[in-house]
Amino acid sequence: MSDDDSPARVAQQPDxxxxxxFGDVDAEFRQLVAETLGTSEFLSTELLGGDDPVLVVEEVGQDC
Incomplete structure (x- = not known):
């Protein structure tokens, strides 16, 4: 795993x-989850690779 996409590195990014x-699941499942959550107009997702891939989910600002 590279230092750039480790879970510890992700935790240091803005909240x-x-x-x-994900643990031990197929890459296709990880991609499906990322794409499904990414269809929301209120969420932004970023799938970070490596030996232990993680999906970072952030709320997108709402114009209310």
Whole structure:
């Protein structure tokens, strides 16, 4: 795992709403989850690779 996409590195970024650690699942499942959450107009997702891939989920500002 590289230093740039480790869960510890993700935790140091600006306060995401969620960090999803997948464990031992297929890459297709990880991509499906990322794409499904990414369809929300209120969420932004970033799938970070490496040996232990994680999905960072952040709330997108709402114009109310």
């Amino acid at each position: 995401p709403e969620a960090i999803v650690e």
